[in-house]
Amino acid sequence: MFQFRKNITLFLLALLVFTGCNTKDKLAEPSDEFRVEVPTNLGPFPESERGNFLTKEGVELGEKLFFDPLLSKDNNISCATCHKPELAFSDGLKGSIGASGKTLERHTPTIMNLAWHDGFFWDGGANTLESQAFGPITHEDEMGQDLGQLMEELKADSLYPQLFENAFEEGGINSKNLSWALSQFQRSLITGNSPYDKYIRGEGNLSSLEKQGLQIYQENCSSCHVGDQFSDFGYHNNGLDEKFDYTSEEEPKLGRYRITFDSLDLGAYKTPTLRNIAVTAPYMHDGRFATLEEVLNHYNHGIKDSPSLAPKLKDGIQLTADEKTALIAFLKSLTDEEFLSRYEGK
Numbered sequence: 589m590f591q592f593r594k595n596i597t598l599f600l601l602a603l604l605v606f607t608g609c610n611t612k613d614k615l616a617e618p619s620d621e622f623r624v625e626v627p628t629n630l631g632p633f634p635e636s637e638r639g640n641f642l643t644k645e646g647v648e649l650g651e652k653l654f655f656d657p658l659l660s661k662d663n664n665i666s667c668a669t670c671h672k673p674e675l676a677f678s679d680g681l682k683g684s685i686g687a688s689g690k691t692l693e694r695h696t697p698t699i700m701n702l703a704w705h706d707g708f709f710w711d712g713g714a715n716t717l718e719s720q721a722f723g724p725i726t727h728e729d730e731m732g733q734d735l736g737q738l739m740e741e742l743k744a745d746s747l748y749p750q751l752f753e754n755a756f757e758e759g760g761i762n763s764k765n766l767s768w769a770l771s772q773f774q775r776s777l778i779t780g781n782s783p784y785d786k787y788i789r790g791e792g793n794l795s796s797l798e799k800q801g802l803q804i805y806q807e808n809c810s811s812c813h814v815g816d817q818f819s820d821f822g823y824h825n826n827g828l829d830e831k832f833d834y835t836s837e838e839e840p841k842l843g844r845y846r847i848t849f850d851s852l853d854l855g856a857y858k859t860p861t862l863r864n865i866a867v868t869a870p871y872m873h874d875g876r877f878a879t880l881e882e883v884l885n886h887y888n889h890g891i892k893d894s895p896s897l898a899p900k901l902k903d904g905i906q907l908t909a910d911e912k913t914a915l916i917a918f919l920k921s922l923t924d925e926e927f928l929s930r931y932e933g934k
């Protein structure tokens with residue numbers, strides 16, 4: 589899974605997690621390092637602020653949990669039901685359907701390079717990946733699971749008790765270790781080997797059309813879709829709606845306002861990355877656009893004015909048909925096939 593690839597330069601980070609030393613059965617202690625492959629153009633790997641450093645056992649346990657429908661109420665929905673590896677951990681649906689059979693109002697976002705994010709969910713409603721995991725597990729419309737019940741099921745399983753024991757120093761089956769393992773696995777999902785990345789690192793080339801598109805992106809899009817993460821991790825209203833009528837301050841369509849109660853955050857959402865964007869349709873927080881052409885038409889002539897609209901988008905982003913073609917060619921060069929096929933068959 590995490591083999592060394594000769595064609596790219598890697599930072600191999602040795603993350604020290606195990607300080608206490610005893611001679612007990614080696615498997616019973618977390619291993620003292622985990623190698624995270626970080627392509628150089630992504631910069632250093634941000635370590636967990638909570639001390640939840642990656643270990644081989646922790647990442648492997650998190651992977652098993654992520655793909656396991658045991659986590660849901662009726663044991664029929666796993667995290668991967670909605671976050672499919674081959675779609676950069678999105679699901680191709682406008683709104684996913686979870687445990688209650690209700691269609692979710694927000695589109696399933698991707699899970700990749702999340703170690704670089706400092707807010708989770710479209711509105712940044714969770715500050716850490718560790719706290720984020722409880723949302724989907726317990727939400728009645730997602731996995732609908734009772735945490736106490738889940739702990740009992742995990743304890744009764746033939747493998748999990750030993751795997752938890754191996755992964756954590758205080759290795760019991762509890763909700764903290766569950767969320768820590770899921771976070772470790774998700775932090776290990778790093779993508780940075782698209783044709784664009786190889787071009788930037790001098791390991792490959794782009795076509796002249798793709799290079800033209802790169803320049804158009806740099807001039808028009810890179811103020812929000814910043815740098816090699818293609819996001820400023822900020823929250824903006826990119827002009828999808830004009831009005832934000834609501835009956836409750838909890839409504840998902842309010843965007844970041846729901847968290848900050850600042851009227852300038854009405855309709856503002858976390859800038860999504862553009863990595864693997866060719867496989868993560870439909871687009872936007874509610875999946876309203878089916879294609880990249882529709883997205884560019886929105887920026888071109890669909891921007892709706894409102895007091896919270898990002899100032900940069902007041903006049904839209906006008907592009908000729910040729911410029912749109914080049915920009916889309918560039919966006920397609922952000923697909924990392926190696927990343928998308930890493931969990932094939934899971």
Ligand code: HEC
Pocket residue numbers: 654659665666667668669670671684685686687692694695696697698699702707708709710711717720721724725729730731770774840
């Ligand atoms: C029924 C579909 C569904 C299931 C099952 C599901 N998710 Fe999600 N996930 C979503 C949706 C929809 C959102 C966006 C919610 C929002 O922003 O309000 C989301 C958001 C996220 C995010 C935030 C990503 C970001 O960029 O901020 C993470 C991380 C995540 N889910 C992880 C998980 C994990 C871990 C599990 C399993 C424990 C899981 N999800 C199960 C649908 C699902």
Ligand code: HEC
Pocket residue numbers: 805808809810811812813823824825826828856857858859860861862865868870871872873874880883887898900901905915
């Ligand atoms: C003012 C900041 C800003 C600028 C400039 C901007 N975007 Fe966005 N973009 C956003 C935000 C915020 C979203 C998410 C909005 C939502 O979901 O409601 C978004 C969403 C998208 C999406 C959908 C991603 C997904 O996963 O659903 C694409 C594709 C996109 N932008 C491409 C572009 C392109 C191409 C340009 C330049 C022509 C551009 N953006 C310019 C802020 C911006």
